[in-house]
Amino acid sequence: MSDDNKHRARIFLHRGDLIQARAAWEAAVADDRAADNQQELSDSLGNLGNTCALMLDFTTAEQCYREVLGIQRTERNQHAIAHTLVNLGNLHIGADRPEKARPYYLEALDLLHTLKDDRALGILYNNLALQEARERQWEQAVTSFKLALDYHRVVGNEEGLAVTYSQLGKCFLDQGDLTRAERCLNNASEHYIKLGNEPAEAAVLRLLATVYDTRHDLVSARRCLERVVSLDRRYKLPEFQADSAHLTRLNHSA
Secondary structure (H helix, E strand, O other): OHHHHHHHHHHHHHHOOHHHHHHHHHHHHHHHHHHOOHHHHHHHHHHHHHHHHHOOOHHHHHHHHHHHHHHHHHHOOHHHHHHHHHHHHHHHHHOOOHHHHHHHHHHHHHHHHHHOOHHHHHHHHHHHHHHHHHOOOHHHHHHHHHHHHHHHHHHOOHHHHHHHHHHHHHHHHHHOOHHHHHHHHHHHHHHHHHHOOHHHHHHHHHHHHHHHHHOOOHHHHHHHHHHHHHHHHHHOOOOHHHHHHHHHHHHHHO
């Protein structure tokens, strides 16, 4: 019966029906408790927690993750423990409690260093850097972003490199460091072009246009925005009106 509920839950998730998915995962959790199957219970609770997090029910999601963590610590599954610690950190970020996220991230970092999980370390350092940037801890954020880039390079995570360069560029832009912002955002753009992810490329070019506009390099700013507006049209991006207005203002400034 538990397998049937899990199958139903995955189908509902695929359809985007979170209410039905949650009900199915709750039934699977009840089945696994009744069968006293700790490994299956851990998996079902984790999926229930993920679904509740998507529904912004952070309290229930945290309860699920904490119970999962207790099972994993008993079984001494270090990889699984690290994954759940990251989930708990992400959950607190989503619930706008960043100060509670950091201890979970740091404990996960210790485990992942021991496990030499370079891919997970790249992603986690990026998460940590975003939290530090939100708190305007600029020096720490830049250090964490650079560590994320190092680990992304080790495993060849092209998507990770693109995302982290973009976010590091935004970090420099927020600090007013236009030279380093430009360098990082150009790197991000090149990686997104290589990946063929044009909507993400548009987001980076928007930031680059801001860099050039701030520097009064109107030619470069217009070039970026012309490309952005063409991508807005192609992909029906919601920023089309704002980007078009920005481009019009630049053209009138010429």
